[in-house]
Amino acid sequence: MKKIIIFDTTLRDGEQSPGASLTMQEKIIVAKQLAKLGVDVIEAGFPISSEGDFESVKLIAKEIKGPIICGLARTRKEDIDRAWEAVKYSKKPRIHTFIATSQVHMDNKLRKSKEEVMQMAVDAVKHARSLCKDIEFSPEDSARTDLDYMCDIIKAVIEAGATTINIPDTVGYAEPEEFGKRIKYVFEKLNNIIKSNKVVISIHCHNDLGLAVANSLEAVNNGATQVECTINGIGERAGNCSLEEVVMNLKTRKDFFKDITTGINTKEIFKTSQLVSSLTGIAVQRNKAIVGSNAFAHEAGIHQHGMLMNKLTYEIMKPEEIGWIGTTFVIGKHSGKHAVENALKEMGYDLTKEQVEKVIIKVKELADKQKVVMREDIIAIATDIAGELSKDEEIIKLDEIKVSTGNKMQPEAAVTLIIDGKKKTGTGKGVGPVDAVSHAIRTMIDPSITLKEYGLKAITGGTDALADVSIKIQDKKGNIFKAEAVNEDIMMASAIALIKGMNKALNFQRNKKGNRIHAQY
Numbered sequence: 001m002k003k004i005i006i007f008d009t010t011l012r013d014g015e016q017s018p019g020a021s022l023t024m025q026e027k028i029i030v031a032k033q034l035a036k037l038g039v040d041v042i043e044a045g046f047p048i049s050s051e052g053d054f055e056s057v058k059l060i061a062k063e064i065k066g067p068i069i070c071g072l073a074r075t076r077k078e079d080i081d082r083a084w085e086a087v088k089y090s091k092k093p094r095i096h097t098f099i100a101t102s103q104v105h106m107d108n109k110l111r112k113s114k115e116e117v118m119q120m121a122v123d124a125v126k127h128a129r130s131l132c133k134d135i136e137f138s139p140e141d142s143a144r145t146d147l148d149y150m151c152d153i154i155k156a157v158i159e160a161g162a163t164t165i166n167i168p169d170t171v172g173y174a175e176p177e178e179f180g181k182r183i184k185y186v187f188e189k190l191n192n193i194i195k196s197n198k199v200v201i202s203i204h205c206h207n208d209l210g211l212a213v214a215n216s217l218e219a220v221n222n223g224a225t226q227v228e229c230t231i232n233g234i235g236e237r238a239g240n241c242s243l244e245e246v247v248m249n250l251k252t253r254k255d256f257f258k259d260i261t262t263g264i265n266t267k268e269i270f271k272t273s274q275l276v277s278s279l280t281g282i283a284v285q286r287n288k289a290i291v292g293s294n295a296f297a298h299e300a301g302i303h304q305h306g307m308l309m310n311k312l313t314y315e316i317m318k319p320e321e322i323g324w325i326g327t328t329f330v331i332g333k334h335s336g337k338h339a340v341e342n343a344l345k346e347m348g349y350d351l352t353k354e355q356v357e358k359v360i361i362k363v364k365e366l367a368d369k370q371k372v373v374m375r376e377d378i379i380a381i382a383t384d385i386a387g388e389l390s391k392d393e394e395i396i397k398l399d400e401i402k403v404s405t406g407n408k409m410q411p412e413a414a415v416t417l418i419i420d421g422k423k424k425t426g427t428g429k430g431v432g433p434v435d436a437v438s439h440a441i442r443t444m445i446d447p448s449i450t451l452k453e454y455g456l457k458a459i460t461g462g463t464d465a466l467a468d469v470s471i472k473i474q475d476k477k478g479n480i481f482k483a484e485a486v487n488e489d490i491m492m493a494s495a496i497a498l499i500k501g502m503n504k505a506l507n508f509q510r511n512k513k514g515n516r517i518h519a520q521y
């Protein structure tokens with residue numbers, strides 16, 4: 001059997017997708033679940049891009065056992081040193097360095113000649129190899145790179161010490177047959193050097209034309225043995241190749257992909273998908289292959305009839321194979337503490353005893369009101385509690401909030417806060433009640449802080465559902481801080497999320513530490 005290496009970049013390329021930024025605690029939760037899922041490589045971040053990215057790659061390298069932990073770096077020496085500083089704590093560290101090789105990128109972005117780019121790639125790989133024995137190199141925008149030049153650069157970086165060569169379709173431009181031929185050509189032209197150096201040929205496809213999975217599978221058919229992908233296919237623009245789709249294609253169509261396997265424990269797929277969706281706030285479309293809520297729903301009468309006669313009529317995969325539990329609730333009014341503890345453990349949360357107690361109290365309160373608590377409710381509550389600030393970090397606390405709104409008045413809010421131990425009340429008006437609350441809070445703390453994004457999600461159906469508010473605020477220097485809060489009351493959830501965000505901004509100003517998000521390269 002040929003094992004395909006599953007390289008997960010949810011925490012790097014996936015996290016770069018608009019609105020997906022994760023805190024350090026959230027990244028650790030995802031990384032633990034990825035290890036449970038059985039991915040071979042976790043690309044944990046882009047360490048030079050921010051202090052927050054560096055710290056989270058370092059923490060993941062220290063804490064996650066099993067997969068290779070990889071950090072991304074441009075070809076600059078500082079990038080590579082920073083990536084090494086973060087990944088060196090892992091038992092299996094990898095540095096992934098890249099430079100664009102297509103004419104359009106070299107002329108317009110890099111303003112460098114082919115020879116200069118080749119030299120930069122070789123120097124970077126040599127330097128990385130002097131630090132770490134596992135080095136991946138990507139010629140960025142490969143799918144639009146001159147084939148022979150791409151092969152020359154691949155040969156040169158292998159000679160310089162690269163152990164994995166990744167061929168990215170950075171802009172999602174390739175068609176499957178064409179991409180497959182590109183991979184075949186690399187094997188034909190560089191067969192000796194690839195074999196004698198035991199180099200892994202990898203692919204990394206974006207989904208701009210909806211072909212990321214098809215292109216990746218075609219590359220596997222033509223010899224690629226590492227697939228780079230993300231959970232739920234999240235990523236820049238239209239996203240990356242979806243891990244669950246590639247893996248389930250290889251598994252379900254064993255007859256077609258002969259003697260090919262992966263190390264993925266597919267029973268963990270659904271759970272991982274739900275976790276990533278909940279933590280990033282990026283919903284999974286209902287009809288998404290494999291993990292969408294309709295993926296195993298049979299609505300049409302004729303289909304239902306067929307299914308009752310024999311499931312094979314319309315079901316090509318068993319829902320159990322991906323650990324599908326649908327929207328079944330897990331906790332009822334009379335469920336005990338252990339049920340909550342088990343649910344948290346199952347979902348990969350590693351909370352302190354105190355945090356677990358807090359989750360149990362909140363779940364019980366909710367079960368009293370809602371009768372049943374769904375899996376998504378527990379994820380939201382646990383995430384909220386995992387992201388709570390410590391006592392020292394809580395510079396501002398909410399004391400009271402009053403809101404008036406109606407169809408014949410401008411919404412108004414009065415918010416009382418405890419700031420550094422002293423009570424202060426502020427008022428504000430707005431286009432809606434949430435806007436009024438936001439004005440009242442910001443005028444008291446720092447009016448230059450702006451609310452960049454506000455998202456509201458009712459976690460489970462009904463008017464008594466939990467409201468999950470996620471926000472992003474920006475200080476005048478452009479630093480962005482993300483916060484989330486869950487409450488039965490939308491106004492309370494909004495106020496708590498804003499105050500959490502403000503606390504993060506104030507802590508950042510005081511300690512010059514925090515999670516700057518959205519790495520650029």
Ligand code: KIV
Binds near residue numbers: 013098141206
């Ligand atoms: O899409 C891309 O080219 C990348 C590289 C950094 C591999 O993400």
Ligand code: ZN
Binds near residue numbers: 013168170204206
């Ligand atoms: Zn990418």
